[in-house]
Amino acid sequence: MENHRKIKRLIIGIISVFLVGSFIWSCTNTSSDNGKEVKKEVKFDKDTKKCISCHKDHNQGESIIKQWENSTHAQMGVGCLSCHKANTDDVDAYEHEGYTISTIVTPNDCAVCHPNESKEFQHSYHADAGMIMGSLDNVLAEVVEGHVAFNDGSNPAAAAGCHQCHGSKIEVLKDDDGNALKDSAGIVKYDPKTWPNTGIGRINLDGSKGSCSACHSRHDFSRELARNPENCGKCHQGPDHPQIEIYQLSKHGIAFYAHKDKMNLDSKSWIVGKDYSAAPTCATCHMSATEDMPITHDVGNRISWTLRPKVSEKKDAALIAKYKKLGKELPADFLSWEQRRDNMKNVCKNCHENSVIEGHYIQFDNEVNLYNEKFGKPALKIMKLLKSTGLITATNFDEPVEWDYFLMWHHEGRRARHGASMMAPDYTQWHGNFEVAERWYTKIVPEIKEIIAKAKRTGKSKQAIEVENALNEILNSDMHKWYVGKMSSEEVQKRKESAAKYRERYSNE
Numbered sequence: 001m002e003n004h005r006k007i008k009r010l011i012i013g014i015i016s017v018f019l020v021g022s023f024i025w026s027c028t029n030t031s032s033d034n035g036k037e038v039k040k041e042v043k044f045d046k047d048t049k050k051c052i053s054c055h056k057d058h059n060q061g062e063s064i065i066k067q068w069e070n071s072t073h074a075q076m077g078v079g080c081l082s083c084h085k086a087n088t089d090d091v092d093a094y095e096h097e098g099y100t101i102s103t104i105v106t107p108n109d110c111a112v113c114h115p116n117e118s119k120e121f122q123h124s125y126h127a128d129a130g131m132i133m134g135s136l137d138n139v140l141a142e143v144v145e146g147h148v149a150f151n152d153g154s155n156p157a158a159a160a161g162c163h164q165c166h167g168s169k170i171e172v173l174k175d176d177d178g179n180a181l182k183d184s185a186g187i188v189k190y191d192p193k194t195w196p197n198t199g200i201g202r203i204n205l206d207g208s209k210g211s212c213s214a215c216h217s218r219h220d221f222s223r224e225l226a227r228n229p230e231n232c233g234k235c236h237q238g239p240d241h242p243q244i245e246i247y248q249l250s251k252h253g254i255a256f257y258a259h260k261d262k263m264n265l266d267s268k269s270w271i272v273g274k275d276y277s278a279a280p281t282c283a284t285c286h287m288s289a290t291e292d293m294p295i296t297h298d299v300g301n302r303i304s305w306t307l308r309p310k311v312s313e314k315k316d317a318a319l320i321a322k323y324k325k326l327g328k329e330l331p332a333d334f335l336s337w338e339q340r341r342d343n344m345k346n347v348c349k350n351c352h353e354n355s356v357i358e359g360h361y362i363q364f365d366n367e368v369n370l371y372n373e374k375f376g377k378p379a380l381k382i383m384k385l386l387k388s389t390g391l392i393t394a395t396n397f398d399e400p401v402e403w404d405y406f407l408m409w410h411h412e413g414r415r416a417r418h419g420a421s422m423m424a425p426d427y428t429q430w431h432g433n434f435e436v437a438e439r440w441y442t443k444i445v446p447e448i449k450e451i452i453a454k455a456k457r458t459g460k461s462k463q464a465i466e467v468e469n470a471l472n473e474i475l476n477s478d479m480h481k482w483y484v485g486k487m488s489s490e491e492v493q494k495r496k497e498s499a500a501k502y503r504e505r506y507s508n509e
């Protein structure tokens with residue numbers, strides 16, 4: 001069935017390119033862009049002409065038409081039907097002025113002409129970003145902050161929040177017989193709980209994942225827009241993954257904003273070191289081409305860690321574990337974390353020498369390992385123990401220590417790791433490591449001590465002692481023993497001497 005559809009689509013694609021070749025009207029479209037006159041040759045096929053003339057007459061989205069007319073697609077004769085044409089058996093197909101179309105255009109529709117980009121994208125974490133239903137974050141949206149059943153299941157916290165970045169599961173409204181509902185103009189009604197949406201991992205009615213317009217806004221579908229850091233910043237920002245803020249504060253972002261006019265952002269070819277050299281953008285490092293590496297639409301191909309979880313792992317660890325469990329060989333296209341890191345270094349080397357690149361990765365690895373060993377692993381261990389001993393309930397987020405732990409790994413711990421990966425020292429230090437330590441020593445540890453004391457009072461001393469021993473073991477370990485007054489006397493002495501020297505220079509306290 002899936003294959004059958006694909007073949008059908010391919011045929012439609014070939015036919016439409018043919019049609020484009022045989023009935024084309026060309027005209028020079030002059031538009032005013034910031035006062036600059038832009039002249040572009042636009043190719044209209046007869047159907048597109050019809051769509052446009054009626055949409056213009058009815059004042060139905062004149063800007064949409066202008067955006068299309070200014071696009072490379074219009075110059076190449078890729079008309080409205082190349083994307084909007086549907087099969088009559090598509091769930092969201094409708095008859096529209098003699099054409100069978102659908103409003104939503106999926107990666108399968110683009111794949112007819114852009115098979116490589118679509119395949120790479122489907123293979124990426126981006127395409128899977130809609131599959132967050134089982135996550136702890138989703139407990140927040142559906143239970144803690146929101147209410148999944150609110151207003152007939154409209155699930156507002158997820159629909160207007162999470163899903164706008166991650167992607168919704170598109171549905172059409174249906175009558176009791178299961179037929180798609182239509183408006184008075186015969187246009188299929190999408191379920192507003194799921195639409196509009198251009199989340200990166202949108203689950204489409206044809207089974208494809210994602211939305212290309214998450215980065216290539218309709219209807220200009222330009223490379224230029226996608227290369228801008230703000231394009232990624234719609235989603236990659238905020239307290240739990242501040243990539244755009246980090247970039248803006250790094251030397252790379254500073255150079256980009258100072259030299260944006262030298263970045264050649266609208267050039268068809270965009271090879272770092274050849275077409276531009278002033279600064280890298282998000283796309284440069286994660287997607288774009290170098291002299292010996294092509295563009296990729298799989299944004300995971302150049303990263304070696306995942307900095308998202310409670311304890312960071314190498315990027316290939318989950319996949320290796322999965323295949324081991326299945327007792328299967330790794331897939332042929334398997335990329336190890338070392339290969340992924342080499343891909344990223346291939347970008348850096350256009351602007352830096354080895355010592356900078358290798359030195360950066362050593363500083364970055366050390367920071368990730370420090371977070372993991374000092375806070376990530378001990379906190380995970382003790383939080384699990386609190387649950388398994390029943391000293392906290394099985395319900396998530398009903399106790400303060402769970403909120404503090406969540407803030408430690410999901411916000412502050414990520415910020416520390418993200419800051420180090422992309423060179424924003426303030427994120428590594430004051431928004432990161434400092435807040436992790438503050439959260440651990442002034443919130444999580446005191447809260448655990450309180451839980452232990454309460455358990456002892458309420459007849460759960462066996463469990464209380466088990467947790468107490470685990471906490472003591474952590475606090476007496478090398479990296480934490482300063483907190484229980486057990487720093488070695490040599491170190492105490494050394495710190496005193498250097499503090500005295502510092503005071504001599506900077507203050508007379």
Ligand code: HEC
Pocket residue numbers: 047048050051052054055058060080081084096097099101102103183184185187
């Ligand atoms: C004779 C006039 C006419 C022609 C021809 C026409 N349209 Fe439309 N179209 C409309 C009007 C009017 C609406 C708005 C209807 C409404 O909102 O209920 C519309 C709405 C749409 C929508 C939006 C539906 C939604 O989900 O809100 C799409 C997509 C669309 N047209 C695409 C096309 C394409 C592609 C073509 C050419 C193949 C085309 N139209 C030809 C008049 C026309």
Ligand code: HEC
Pocket residue numbers: 048051052055061064065068073078079080081082083084103104105106197198211213218219221
């Ligand atoms: C390269 C593919 C492509 C082409 C060509 C294209 N569209 Fe679209 N169109 C889209 C995508 C993608 C969307 C957004 C729907 C989605 O998110 O899947 C869209 C949405 C629309 C909408 C709803 C927009 C809104 O914001 O309400 C209308 C109307 C529409 N297109 C009309 C047209 C018309 C008319 C043409 C020809 C002039 C055209 N499209 C050409 C891909 C295309």
Ligand code: HEC
Pocket residue numbers: 132135136137138139140141158161162163164165166234235236237238240241307308309
């Ligand atoms: C502003 C856009 C945005 C919103 C809103 C958002 N997320 Fe995310 N989410 C992201 C980005 C971007 C990442 C990846 C961050 C990274 O790689 O550092 C992410 C990562 C995640 C992850 C980790 C996936 C993994 O591979 O480990 C989960 C789970 C998640 N989000 C769930 C949710 C849920 C549930 C909500 C709503 C309560 C939500 N997100 C709201 C953008 C968003």
Ligand code: HEC
Pocket residue numbers: 107110111114117118119121122126200211212213214215216223226227268269270283287288289295297
């Ligand atoms: C995460 C953002 C993002 C998403 C999602 C995305 N793209 Fe892209 N795409 C880009 C960027 C950035 C470029 C420019 C790369 C360059 O030239 O350096 C690009 C370039 C392209 C190009 C031009 C390729 C070339 O060789 O010059 C095509 C075609 C394309 N994308 C198609 C798609 C299709 C189809 C999808 C959906 C399956 C898609 N893109 C999804 C960011 C994205």
Ligand code: HEC
Pocket residue numbers: 013016017072073076078082083105106109110111112113114212213216221222223224
């Ligand atoms: C009928 C064929 C066809 C379809 C369908 C199609 N494209 Fe294209 N697209 C082209 C051609 C031809 C070019 C010009 C080749 C180039 O510039 O590399 C192009 C160029 C592009 C570019 C580069 C534009 C620039 O110059 O900045 C992007 C991005 C892109 N397409 C994305 C998409 C997306 C996303 C979809 C689906 C929503 C899509 N295309 C559907 C044929 C198509």
Ligand code: HEC
Pocket residue numbers: 229232233236243244245247252280281282283284285286302303304305306307308341344418421422
């Ligand atoms: C100078 C190159 C460079 C630039 C520019 C850059 N990044 Fe990164 N990015 C990296 C490196 C290096 C890593 C860590 C790679 C690794 O794990 O080995 C990374 C990691 C990431 C991750 C993975 C985070 C996680 O939680 O696992 C995301 C997401 C990301 N970057 C997004 C962005 C976005 C969005 C931008 C622009 C706002 C951007 N990057 C700009 C080099 C760059």
Ligand code: HEC
Pocket residue numbers: 124125126128129130164165166198199200214215226231232233234235236282283286287299300301303306
């Ligand atoms: C519409 C929202 C959205 C946009 C736009 C977006 N991303 Fe993402 N990105 C996400 C989400 C959500 C995730 C986490 C997916 C997951 O792990 O399930 C993610 C993950 C990533 C990752 C980690 C991939 C991995 O394999 O671990 C990188 C790197 C990344 N994005 C880079 C980019 C870059 C570069 C851009 C812009 C060119 C961009 N993203 C645009 C939402 C977005």
Ligand code: HEC
Pocket residue numbers: 250251252255272273276277278279280284285344345347348349350351352356357360361423
């Ligand atoms: C297009 C060129 C370009 C690329 C690609 C690039 N950088 Fe840079 N990098 C710069 C520029 C410009 C500076 C600022 C130099 C300065 O101000 O002294 C810089 C600065 C740095 C710094 C110093 C940061 C500081 O605050 O002093 C480090 C470290 C660095 N880059 C590492 C990397 C790594 C690692 C990669 C690859 C993941 C990379 N760069 C990719 C251009 C680039």
